[in-house]
Amino acid sequence: MSRVGKMPVAVPQGVEVALTADQISVKGAQGALVRPVHRLVKVASENGQINFAPADESAEANAMSGTMRALVANMVTGVSKGFERKLNLVGVGFRAQAQGQKLNLQIGFSHPVVKEMPAGIKVECPTQTEILIKGADRQVVGQLAAEVRAFRPPEPYKGKGIRYSDEKVTIKETKKK
Incomplete structure (x- = not known):
């Protein structure tokens, strides 16, 4: 599994994360961002953290889990700090x-x-x-x-x-x- 994809994204105080089946939206002091969730990635939110996992054992799913994690981490940073x-x-x-x-x-x-x-x-x-x-x-x-x-x-x-x-x-x- 992707090393980057294994790390959870911490959600800081004042940032709201909303997960639906096909998209993730993040709201904060700097604005709101929305991104579609890739079909090969499973996203879960618990205890103020967002976790990512590949949906199957393929190399593409493994790579996309790390990519989605990095994109969502940038979204969280962007709406909190900019x-x-x-x-x-x-x-x-x-x-x-x-x-x-x-x-x-x-x-x-x-x-x-x-x-x-x-x-x-x-x-x-x-x-x-x-x-x-x-x-x-x-x-x-x-x-x-x-x-x-x-x-x-x-x-x-x-x-x-x-x-x-x-x-x-x-x-x-x-x-x-």
Whole structure:
């Protein structure tokens, strides 16, 4: 059996978990998330913990029990604490501005780039060169950060562009004569 799938998910104070036959829903201070339960996984909730087990002896059921456990653990963390990704803008004249549910970027193009944020996601700009994307769903937060970074990924010669705050950009040496 999957080592990850064996570990139960602890449900913290203030988080409600509702199990039905085909889906699991988690509610907390940061919001509510719903995920369908895979047919090869049995889910049980008892004593403030959620347990996962494969429905049969197949390798796919074993793998899916660990996957479902990890996804539900991220849901519980998301509705209790939330997730965030921090991006930095590096370049002369590069600016970001949060306007409600829109992110307005000036990143060296002849026009400003505007990115609309989906429901449940908050975007903040503590400074003009920092972007904070926050939300309860880890996958959506990571995907949005990747989409914003894709507007202007860091280039290898000067390092200009949008990068994650923990990303290391290796600068190449210029061509010699």
